[in-house]
Amino acid sequence: MARESRRIARVLLDSPLPQLDRLFDYALPEELGEVSPGVRVKVPLRTAGRVVDGFIVEIAAEDDADRPLSEVDGVVSDVPVLTDALYRLARRTADRAAGSASDILRLAIPKRQVRVEKAWAQDAATPVPKPEALEAAGVVIDGYAGLAEVLADGGRAAIEAIPALDDGVPAWTTLVAAAAVRTLAAGRSSVIVVPDHRDLDRAVAALEKMLPDGALVRHDARQANPDRYRAFLRTLEDAPCVVIGNRSAVYAPVRAGLVVIWDDGDPLLSEPLAPYVHARDAALLRQEQEGSALLFAGHTRTSDVERLVQLGWLQDVRAVRRVLPRVQLSTPQELEQGGARMPSSAFRSARSAAAEGPVLVQVARPGFAPSLVCADCRRPARCPQCAGPLGARNRGAVPVCGWCGRSARTWTCPECSSTRLRLASSGSERTADELGRAFPGIRVIVADGAHPVERVDDKPCLVVATRGAEPLAEGGYRAVVLLDGPRMLQAPDLRIGESCLRWWSNAAALAAPGAPVHLVGISGPAALALATWTQPGYARGELETRAPLHMPPTVRVAQVEGTSASVRAAVESLRAIGLPPDAVLGPVPVADGEGRVRALVRFEYGAGPAVASTLRAQVIADAVQRRRGRGRPAKATLGVRLDILEPEI
Numbered sequence: 001m002a003r004e005s006r007r008i009a010r011v012l013l014d015s016p017l018p019q020l021d022r023l024f025d026y027a028l029p030e031e032l033g034e035v036s037p038g039v040r041v042k043v044p045l046r047t048a049g050r051v052v053d054g055f056i057v058e059i060a061a062e063d064d065a066d067r068p069l070s071e072v073d074g075v076v077s078d079v080p081v082l083t084d085a086l087y088r089l090a091r092r093t094a095d096r097a098a099g100s101a102s103d104i105l106r107l108a109i110p111k112r113q114v115r116v117e118k119a120w121a122q123d124a125a126t127p128v129p130k131p132e133a134l135e136a137a138g139v140v141i142d143g144y145a146g147l148a149e150v151l152a153d154g155g156r157a158a159i160e161a162i163p164a165l166d167d168g169v170p171a172w173t174t175l176v177a178a179a180a181v182r183t184l185a186a187g188r189s190s191v192i193v194v195p196d197h198r199d200l201d202r203a204v205a206a207l208e209k210m211l212p213d214g215a216l217v218r219h220d221a222r223q224a225n226p227d228r229y230r231a232f233l234r235t236l237e238d239a240p241c242v243v244i245g246n247r248s249a250v251y252a253p254v255r256a257g258l259v260v261i262w263d264d265g266d267p268l269l270s271e272p273l274a275p276y277v278h279a280r281d282a283a284l285l286r287q288e289q290e291g292s293a294l295l296f297a298g299h300t301r302t303s304d305v306e307r308l309v310q311l312g313w314l315q316d317v318r319a320v321r322r323v324l325p326r327v328q329l330s331t332p333q334e335l336e337q338g339g340a341r342m343p344s345s346a347f348r349s350a351r352s353a354a355a356e357g358p359v360l361v362q363v364a365r366p367g368f369a370p371s372l373v374c375a376d377c378r379r380p381a382r383c384p385q386c387a388g389p390l391g392a393r394n395r396g397a398v399p400v401c402g403w404c405g406r407s408a409r410t411w412t413c414p415e416c417s418s419t420r421l422r423l424a425s426s427g428s429e430r431t432a433d434e435l436g437r438a439f440p441g442i443r444v445i446v447a448d449g450a451h452p453v454e455r456v457d458d459k460p461c462l463v464v465a466t467r468g469a470e471p472l473a474e475g476g477y478r479a480v481v482l483l484d485g486p487r488m489l490q491a492p493d494l495r496i497g498e499s500c501l502r503w504w505s506n507a508a509a510l511a512a513p514g515a516p517v518h519l520v521g522i523s524g525p526a527a528l529a530l531a532t533w534t535q536p537g538y539a540r541g542e543l544e545t546r547a548p549l550h551m552p553p554t555v556r557v558a559q560v561e562g563t564s565a566s567v568r569a570a571v572e573s574l575r576a577i578g579l580p581p582d583a584v585l586g587p588v589p590v591a592d593g594e595g596r597v598r599a600l601v602r603f604e605y606g607a608g609p610a611v612a613s614t615l616r617a618q619v620i621a622d623a624v625q626r627r628r629g630r631g632r633p634a635k636a637t638l639g640v641r642l643d644i645l646e647p648e649i
Contacts, residue, residue, distance in 0.1 A: 038080030099275020108251035127215035140178035163509035173206035188257025195266035219245025306539035346518035353479035364484035367427035375420035476512030562638035
């Protein structure tokens, strides 16, 4: 007697619990009718006694109809928002990071908007680039040796963008727009990922000039939920498009023929939510899965990308003709001899250029005086309440703590009992105040987080900007002065040299052709790389330095944090798979961690799958044990983070 068959759905639950990160079988009742994979559903969770959201990943027929299965409670929407390619990418990305696929999908798929969904139509016409746009794109592509072949063959490349302005916008935006137009003409979509809203707006301005109507889709963190969901639904259509957005745009469910990551060294491309996947790593997995072309572009090159270039996995693509910035270095000795913050050569250059147009002065920190010291013994001034650093909001202002915000009207130095304070540093506002006195009659504009400025005209002015907040100047800056370099390099960060070189290079790229760029008070490899514009060489040197020390990116690093017992169990499981004893650093107590400890694990890239699966198994085991009431830790369960940022090492 033949067994009766039934339809079953394999569902991925939308749950943060690690033990639920797998597919669950549910019976599909007949009253639901035809159901497609990828739709949102509600299903009962027997252990919790409640109904949870999920996505149908697969639909299959089962012969064993007697197996007890819960039924799908209902279909939330008929729109298949989870494509097969998106699920496989989320699964691979989560497995590499020892995380949950549902955490990835939470970043990739916006919340449902019923009105938007009802108004959505899938009969949009396929955008076709205009001939003049294709011709302009071809001119740009031909300016980079080998780029046309990369785009045509689905290759992988690291591109050093031209440090210049093109028709009022940065030249790199024209480059990515040209690549997107060529890909769209071939009938494929493109995904462009940029760090922040400034880069996004500048790239969109270039794309709108070259793309046809209906081809550009923004994936912007500033969008309202309806707009974001409307844009997501557009990416589900068959018509190719160009998706541009911040880090989560890398998961856009299009048939990508090209993925571009701009400025991958920017920390904003590292996801702060579990499982903490960097957009660069997600793009690498996506390219391997889909076979699309992959471009890493920037004015500098990270050691991560340079490692792939050295392995031959990425092709090194550079511009055929480059007009490089005219960088001039002033050594620390020049500052010591003059006793001024800006050497005479940079001062004269800025004064001469300010008479003709805008001049950019880059500083390290915002505010007036971010830090104060005792005027007598030079000890850093700290808040009596929380020991945070004291700063001044303007000249003669009452000191205020940078942590708790309390005023310190009656501060006394614990070292020498002095009550006098001295300004120890200059922020953007104090620098603007000083330059306003030194450049009488010249406009001074402050551009930082509290005073955002997108663009300045070509009239004479001084623009004092913090790193990353530099506005565009019409026609480019007539001079660029990079201050506070020594202070920037003092940050306790393994990659501070790379970061400084990236900040300086991005600022120098805003200069007008032939305009001088002054790097103040810096010598050494980073300064030499900027002066000669050989940033890939600096990244290569960083790799050679870190390799003997087994530091990233020559190896991968995982952070394991939890109670002493849970971390010890995780470390023992890693040693059981063959990791050497010196691969584990620690564990050490976590500051204010209520008895928690932390260990770092260094391992080769080839051991990545085994390490990730082992740590994930420990996280699940620890969570299950805690749920059963045995060995409850004081805080959350065992936490694992792979490929952590270097400041945490």
